[in-house]
Amino acid sequence: MASVGIEKTEQQNTDEITNYVSSRWITASTATWSMFEFPTHGRHPPIVRLAVHEENQQTVIFKEGEEDIALDRNTNTTLTAWMKFNEDHPEARQHTYDQFPVHYRWDAANKRWLPRKTSNYCIARVYSTNPAQGERHYLRMLLHHIPGATCYNDLKTVHGTTYPSYKQTAIVMGLLDDDAEWERCLNESVLQDMPCKIRRLFAIILVYCAPANPAHLWNTFNEHMSDDLARPHLTPSQITNQVLLSLDTLLKGMNSSLQDFPDIPPGLHSSVPNFSCQ
Incomplete structure (x- = not known):
């Protein structure tokens, strides 16, 4: 058994092609195949x-x-x-x-x-x-x-x-499944999770699960996603806007945004503070 080592100094430049050609081993059958110029590679079917x-x-x-x-x-x-x-x-x-x-x-x-x-x-x-x-x-x-x-x-x-x-x-054409599975998932979350967790789950469903009708899911669950953002001095439209801004922030963390889902209205930035839970 023999071992070969290559010592490399800072001034030495490694020529990988020369090293490969110098150290490769060609058998008789490979040499014969090359001498007769038989094809060495191909692709089938196209x-x-x-x-x-x-x-x-x-x-x-x-x-x-x-x-x-x-x-x-x-x-x-x-x-x-x-x-x-x-x-x-x-x-x-x-x-x-x-x-x-x-x-x-x-x-x-x-x-x-x-x-x-x-x-x-x-x-x-x-x-x-x-x-x-x-x-x-x-x-x-x-x-x-x-x-x-x-x-x-x-x-x-x-x-x-x-x-x-x-x-x-x-x-x-019936090529997309309905959203019954995602509705059940969100309904379970409503029973046990904080609104901020529901918003995160909703964002994950939008990005990774491709729901057939995002607008229907939004209309069904937007109130459940806004409970922690409600304040006495905020109007319903301002609360909804806070939910949308929070969703947009979550989506941007997944390389997406509300602009990718035109069925859902975009949030409008305003002077109202953006409350959210971590």
Whole structure:
């Protein structure tokens, strides 16, 4: 058994590449494979990454001073090109977004979809989202269930009715669970916790549990969250405002805010002191 040690001084620069090449051991089979130039790596089946973004919200990478050129070059994404292809080819409208790469291939150079002529064995990967991203998350959900969309409004339309948001559309389609579980959770908290604890639990539910109807939860439990903030000299609207400001502070500690939940009114800062319990 032998051991090898490398002594490093402050003046010595380590060349990791040279060290690797000098110390690696190549067997006869590896050398033969390399001499005959056989492939050393590959990927099968092909994987296609599918973009998810709201209308005119695609990612654009550019160099300083070349913004206009980058905008022209990056207009089409896999998502917008899918809608354009559906508009021009009615026979393709039977496929959802995640199924599309099985039958069509993405031409990255020209940013367009083309029919597959050979194998249709392909794996599609739609970029992941999370509920904190709001409408983008619900858009991704709808793309897995609505085939043949030719525009963004098609993804908000169910049985001829166009809804104002992707989230509302997902609710109508039954893709989101109801909030019965979160109501039971908050009801249990009301029985045993201080209002400040209820507010913290409410904030956690908003950020991490993606309730289908935050406004309904707010209207149901806002009075229970305000008991410790009530003062004789405060009006009901001022007390509600204090609850909202306290919630907003809690949400900011979770990298969120009330602005991420438009169904709940934002708190208005005023000269009224913000009372809260720790």
